[in-house]
Amino acid sequence: MIQVTEFTKVYDQYVAVSALSFDVLPGQILGLLGPNGAGKTTTMKAICGVIPPTQGRLAVGGFDIRQSPVEAKRLLAYVPDDPHLFEALTVLEHLEFAAAAYGVADWRGRADVLLTRLELNEKRDNLSSELSRGMRQKVAIACAHLHEPRALLLDEPLTGLDPRGIRNMKSSLKELADGGAAVVVSSHLLALVEDLCTHLLILHKGRKLFAGPVEDARTAFSQGADASLEEVFFKATEGA
Amino acid sequence: MNLLPGSLRLLLWMHVRGFWRRLYRNARTPKGLVLTLVGVGLFILWFLPMLLSMRFRGGPSANPSVLRDWLPLGMLTLSVVTLLTTAGGRPVTFTPAETDFLFPGPYNRRQILMYRLVRSSFGTLIGAAFFSIGFSRQTSSFFGTYVVATLAFLFLLFFSTAAAQVGQLLAEKFSSWWQRLVIVVVAVALGLAGFFSAPMPAPSTRPMEDFAQAIKALEGVRDSVVVRMATAPFEPFARAVAAPDLASRAAWCALSACVVVAMLAVCLRLDGDYLESSATAAIKKAEQVKKAMRSGVAFTPTKKGLRLPPLPHWGGAGAIVWRQGTTAVRSMRIPLLIMGLAVVAMAPLMIAKGIKDPTGPMVGILVMITLLGGGLFRFDFRADVDRLDTLKMLPMSSRLLAAGQLATPVVMLMAFQWLVCGIVAALNPSRLGFALTLAVFTPLVSIVFFAVENVAFLLVPNRVATATPGDLTAIARNALVFLAKFTALAAVLGVAGGVGFGVGWLTGVRSAGMVAGWVVAAGACAAVVPVVAWAFDRLDLSSDSAANS
Numbered sequence: 001m002i003q004v005t006e007f008t009k010v011y012d013q014y015v016a017v018s019a020l021s022f023d024v025l026p027g028q029i030l031g032l033l034g035p036n037g038a039g040k041t042t043t044m045k046a047i048c049g050v051i052p053p054t055q056g057r058l059a060v061g062g063f064d065i066r067q068s069p070v071e072a073k074r075l076l077a078y079v080p081d082d083p084h085l086f087e088a089l090t091v092l093e094h095l096e097f098a099a100a101a102y103g104v105a106d107w108r109g110r111a112d113v114l115l116t117r118l119e120l121n122e123k124r125d126n127l128s129s130e131l132s133r134g135m136r137q138k139v140a141i142a143c144a145h146l147h148e149p150r151a152l153l154l155d156e157p158l159t160g161l162d163p164r165g166i167r168n169m170k171s172s173l174k175e176l177a178d179g180g181a182a183v184v185v186s187s188h189l190l191a192l193v194e195d196l197c198t199h200l201l202i203l204h205k206g207r208k209l210f211a212g213p214v215e216d217a218r219t220a221f222s223q224g225a226d227a228s229l230e231e232v233f234f235k236a237t238e239g240a
Numbered sequence: 241m242n243l244l245p246g247s248l249r250l251l252l253w254m255h256v257r258g259f260w261r262r263l264y265r266n267a268r269t270p271k272g273l274v275l276t277l278v279g280v281g282l283f284i285l286w287f288l289p290m291l292l293s294m295r296f297r298g299g300p301s302a303n304p305s306v307l308r309d310w311l312p313l314g315m316l317t318l319s320v321v322t323l324l325t326t327a328g329g330r331p332v333t334f335t336p337a338e339t340d341f342l343f344p345g346p347y348n349r350r351q352i353l354m355y356r357l358v359r360s361s362f363g364t365l366i367g368a369a370f371f372s373i374g375f376s377r378q379t380s381s382f383f384g385t386y387v388v389a390t391l392a393f394l395f396l397l398f399f400s401t402a403a404a405q406v407g408q409l410l411a412e413k414f415s416s417w418w419q420r421l422v423i424v425v426v427a428v429a430l431g432l433a434g435f436f437s438a439p440m441p442a443p444s445t446r447p448m449e450d451f452a453q454a455i456k457a458l459e460g461v462r463d464s465v466v467v468r469m470a471t472a473p474f475e476p477f478a479r480a481v482a483a484p485d486l487a488s489r490a491a492w493c494a495l496s497a498c499v500v501v502a503m504l505a506v507c508l509r510l511d512g513d514y515l516e517s518s519a520t521a522a523i524k525k526a527e528q529v530k531k532a533m534r535s536g537v538a539f540t541p542t543k544k545g546l547r548l549p550p551l552p553h554w555g556g557a558g559a560i561v562w563r564q565g566t567t568a569v570r571s572m573r574i575p576l577l578i579m580g581l582a583v584v585a586m587a588p589l590m591i592a593k594g595i596k597d598p599t600g601p602m603v604g605i606l607v608m609i610t611l612l613g614g615g616l617f618r619f620d621f622r623a624d625v626d627r628l629d630t631l632k633m634l635p636m637s638s639r640l641l642a643a644g645q646l647a648t649p650v651v652m653l654m655a656f657q658w659l660v661c662g663i664v665a666a667l668n669p670s671r672l673g674f675a676l677t678l679a680v681f682t683p684l685v686s687i688v689f690f691a692v693e694n695v696a697f698l699l700v701p702n703r704v705a706t707a708t709p710g711d712l713t714a715i716a717r718n719a720l721v722f723l724a725k726f727t728a729l730a731a732v733l734g735v736a737g738g739v740g741f742g743v744g745w746l747t748g749v750r751s752a753g754m755v756a757g758w759v760v761a762a763g764a765c766a767a768v769v770p771v772v773a774w775a776f777d778r779l780d781l782s783s784d785s786a787a788n789s
Contacts, residue, residue, distance in 0.1 A: 050343045127265075
């Protein structure tokens with residue numbers, strides 16, 4: 001569903017990402033790991049078409065993000081780490097706009113389900129400027145889920161969420177993946193990645209250290225299959 | 241291709257609805273209702289007399305040829321300034337919400353740009369209204385001028401967007417430093433060639449002749465072949481404004497509209513890859529706004545090394561003054577330096593112009609600094625909008641806290657006031673007494689102004705950053721604070737002046753009257769500190785915090 005081939009991004013003289021290649025197939029949940037400045041957000045934004053690649057090809061559902069951006073973007077959704085909402089719009093209006101953007105016909109029913117699940121029902125008519133950070137995060141997540149994307153990218157999705165919100169978030173991501181979507185989660189919370197992800201991509205200074213199933217990462221970077229992801233992460237990045 | 245899909249049209253409609261909803265919600269509380277009514281009243285007071293005078297006057301009362309002759313050059317100048325400011329690769333501006341929702345959304349770049357241009361066009365409707373009112377004396381039809389002004393503003397909007405995209409495309413195409421250097425050299429050479437091709441009259445030594453010659457020189461520039469060619473696209477706008485009848489105005493308006501549409505077509509045709517730079521700029525802007533909202537000031541602290549020396553305890557007030565003062569010198573180092581240099585530069589300018597007594601112009605500068613200082617030096621309670629709960633917990637009396645909070649802005653403004661007074665005395669020593677009088681009285685005026693600003697803030701807390709264009713409650717609030725400042729000042733100066741006059745009359749010594757007046761004014765200023773403290777004490781953070789505003 002998501003194909004990244006030889007993706008390189010250079011800012012002036014600084015190489016943010018270097019010749020990165022990986023695939024995310026339908027049903028997979030890919031955990032994007034790496035220290036600060038590894039190139040995680042750059043990669044996600046490039047897949048979304050916000051950042052143009054210096055070299056390489058990025059495609060969603062077979063559509064090249066540079067050649068057919070609208071077709072590719074129609075299949076994906078992106079939730080940034082600190083989502084900004086339209087100040088003068090209510091929670092429900094955000095969903096109404098997302099539905100119109102992606103052509104969701106029966107959006108009201110789906111919106112009700114999402115608002116209930118994310119505990120936003122009481123806030124549906126509140127302006128976004130009246131919401132807490134966690135609530136804004138939930139609105140962005142609801143908008144991203146509304147059109148049932150085939151590829152979902154989330155940058156630090158749990159920031160600001162309460163325990164129930166975290167549990168709902170995890171189960172909804174698993175459901176989405178079970179339904180055939182490709183999910184990419186970038187997070188520093190290794191416990192979340194360990195609990196949620198089927199595959200890992202470890203980046204360090206813009207270079208790929210590992211890409212593959214979580215089990216393979218355990219055997220590649222530690223002694224046994226029961227090693228924690230924390231051990232794997234430090235082994236992988238400290239040696240690099 | 242659909243340039244503005246239905247979902248983007250829906251979003252634009254939601255913004256319009258959201259604007260009115262915000263006004264309605266603001267007016268639902270008693271505080272909001274009063275501010276809205278005052279704002280509407282002020283707007284009517286300002287707008288109605290102009291409309292009535294146009295209705296009963298019949299035709300233009302000033303020479304209409306002024307606009308016709310100078311509008312094209314004015315538009316060209318604005319375009320050149322836009323070009324120069326966007327030459328460094330300034331991105332097309334979007335809000336952070338737009339970058340988060342629209343950039344990864346199912347839209348191409350042209351559609352997103354079209355949405356942005358339509359949204360920005362709403363602002364031109366308001367700007368054109370101000371322009372039309374401002375030039376109402378030069379025109380016979382307010383509506384005609386409004387249409388032309390709207391078209392002119394739209395042209396400038398599209399031009400600046402096109403310029404930003406050209407900058408982007410050039411930056412992509414010519415990425416090495418020497419390629420960019422060549423472009424800069426060529427641009428400078430072209431600019432210089434245009435400048436020197438215009439006829440310039442010889443300079444004169446008398447001010448009035450200087451002014452007349454400057455106008456003449458400008459006319460020469462305007463009428464030169466190069467500039468006439470460059471201003472040709474703007475000619476229809478000028479003709480439309482000065483058209484004598486409805487038919488010719490309609491024809492020129494139609495031609496102006498064609499120019500605007502052509503510029504829009506250029507803008508969309510360029511299709512520059514602005515997404516990355518605009519997204520980066522939006523994030524940067526959002527961070528700046530966050531910082532400004534936290535600190536309450538427009539300037540964000542930049543220089544960590546600068547700090548004030550520790551101050552005595554003064555019951556806790558010393559720490560408050562130190563904190564605000566250190567924040568001030570770190571945040572406004574460059575602006576303070578520029579302001580100081582600008583004031584100091586007045587002295588050689590006046591000497592060069594042969595002005596022997598600079599008192600008049602310098603008093604004007606002093607008044608301006610004192611009036612603007614309240615908004616510029618916000619290092620008091622207003623800067624602590626997100627720290628009011630911390631201030632409430634401090635183990636110190638609210639009077640000392642209020643005194644400490646007021647000290648920094650008053651001292652900062654006083655430094656500029658004394659600088660101006662020093663220049664007055666230095667350029668004309670015979671005015672030393674007057675300069676000293678100004679130097680002792682103006683800080684008292686500042687204390688009154690800052691105290692009123694702070695009392696207003698503590699009674700009705702708000703954030704500067706939350707005000708939006710066309711926000712009637714923000715306009716009303718500013719007007720009411722302005723009125724309160726001058727009422728308080730009139731009361732203080734009235735009492736002090738009365739006492740001073742009485743003492744001077746009884747003793748027959750003018751200086752005794754001055755001293756008595758100053759003592760009374762200083763006493764009144766000391767009395768405003770408890771008023772600020774009272775406002776702070778009654779502030780209930782649970783029900784009336786700025787977080788809700």
